[in-house]
Amino acid sequence: MQRRSSDRSEVPLTALRNGETGTVTSIRTGSGRGFGRGWGFEKRLMDLGLTPGTKVTVVKSAPFRGPLEILVRGSRLALGRGMAERIFVEIEKQ
Secondary structure, three states: OOOOOOOOOEEEHHHOOOOOEEEEEEEOOOOOOOOOOOHHHHHHHHHOOOOOOOEEEEEEEOOOOOOEEEEEOOEEEEEOHHHHOOEEEEEOOO
Protein backbone atom coordinates (compact mmCIF):
# COMPACT_ATOMS: atom_id res chain seq x y z
CA MET A 1 0.00 0.00 0.00
CA GLN A 2 1.42 3.35 -1.02
CA ARG A 3 1.10 6.37 1.25
CA ARG A 4 1.69 9.93 0.19
CA SER A 5 3.36 12.10 2.82
CA SER A 6 1.32 15.18 1.89
CA ASP A 7 -2.15 13.84 2.69
CA ARG A 8 -3.72 12.46 5.83
CA SER A 9 -5.79 9.65 4.42
CA GLU A 10 -7.68 6.94 6.16
CA VAL A 11 -5.92 3.55 6.12
CA PRO A 12 -6.53 0.21 7.85
CA LEU A 13 -4.74 -0.32 11.16
CA THR A 14 -2.72 -3.08 9.48
CA ALA A 15 -1.02 -0.43 7.28
CA LEU A 16 0.79 1.09 10.28
CA ARG A 17 4.35 -0.04 10.87
CA ASN A 18 5.92 -0.82 14.24
CA GLY A 19 6.06 2.36 16.34
CA GLU A 20 3.60 4.32 14.17
CA THR A 21 0.60 6.03 15.75
CA GLY A 22 -2.78 6.76 14.28
CA THR A 23 -6.16 8.06 15.38
CA VAL A 24 -9.16 5.79 14.92
CA THR A 25 -11.54 7.36 12.40
CA SER A 26 -14.00 4.54 11.77
CA ILE A 27 -14.80 0.88 12.27
CA ARG A 28 -16.15 -0.93 9.24
CA THR A 29 -18.37 -3.85 10.05
CA GLY A 30 -19.46 -4.60 6.48
CA SER A 31 -20.67 -7.94 5.24
CA GLY A 32 -17.31 -9.65 5.02
CA ARG A 33 -16.73 -13.37 5.21
CA GLY A 34 -18.33 -15.06 8.15
CA PHE A 35 -21.08 -14.00 10.49
CA GLY A 36 -21.13 -11.98 13.68
CA ARG A 37 -19.26 -8.98 12.33
CA GLY A 38 -22.08 -6.48 12.86
CA TRP A 39 -23.05 -4.76 16.09
CA GLY A 40 -21.34 -7.44 18.26
CA PHE A 41 -18.04 -6.84 16.49
CA GLU A 42 -18.29 -3.07 16.90
CA LYS A 43 -19.35 -3.40 20.55
CA ARG A 44 -16.38 -5.69 21.27
CA LEU A 45 -13.97 -3.11 19.88
CA MET A 46 -15.66 -0.34 21.86
CA ASP A 47 -15.33 -2.45 25.02
CA LEU A 48 -11.59 -2.70 24.28
CA GLY A 49 -11.40 1.12 24.06
CA LEU A 50 -11.14 1.34 20.28
CA THR A 51 -13.54 4.17 19.52
CA PRO A 52 -13.30 6.97 16.94
CA GLY A 53 -10.84 9.64 18.09
CA THR A 54 -8.70 7.21 20.12
CA LYS A 55 -4.93 7.18 19.50
CA VAL A 56 -3.47 3.75 18.73
CA THR A 57 0.22 2.81 18.46
CA VAL A 58 1.40 -0.39 16.81
CA VAL A 59 3.91 -1.98 19.17
CA LYS A 60 4.63 -5.07 17.09
CA SER A 61 3.28 -6.62 13.94
CA ALA A 62 3.74 -10.37 13.91
CA PRO A 63 5.06 -11.89 10.68
CA PHE A 64 3.10 -14.13 8.32
CA ARG A 65 -0.22 -12.31 8.81
CA GLY A 66 -0.08 -12.84 12.56
CA PRO A 67 -1.73 -10.57 15.13
CA LEU A 68 -0.88 -6.93 15.86
CA GLU A 69 0.16 -5.83 19.32
CA ILE A 70 -1.18 -2.32 19.91
CA LEU A 71 -1.07 0.26 22.66
CA VAL A 72 -4.44 1.89 23.29
CA ARG A 73 -5.38 4.03 26.30
CA GLY A 74 -2.36 2.77 28.26
CA SER A 75 -3.09 -0.93 27.68
CA ARG A 76 -1.49 -3.39 25.30
CA LEU A 77 -3.85 -5.48 23.21
CA ALA A 78 -3.37 -8.19 20.62
CA LEU A 79 -5.71 -8.00 17.64
CA GLY A 80 -6.04 -10.51 14.85
CA ARG A 81 -5.46 -9.21 11.31
CA GLY A 82 -9.12 -9.71 10.42
CA MET A 83 -10.19 -7.32 13.17
CA ALA A 84 -7.37 -4.86 12.54
CA GLU A 85 -8.20 -4.64 8.82
CA ARG A 86 -11.63 -3.25 9.70
CA ILE A 87 -10.33 -0.48 11.96
CA PHE A 88 -9.44 2.62 9.98
CA VAL A 89 -7.01 5.23 11.26
CA GLU A 90 -5.50 8.52 10.21
CA ILE A 91 -1.72 8.29 10.48
CA GLU A 92 -0.01 10.92 12.61
CA LYS A 93 2.93 12.73 11.09
CA GLN A 94 6.16 12.40 13.01
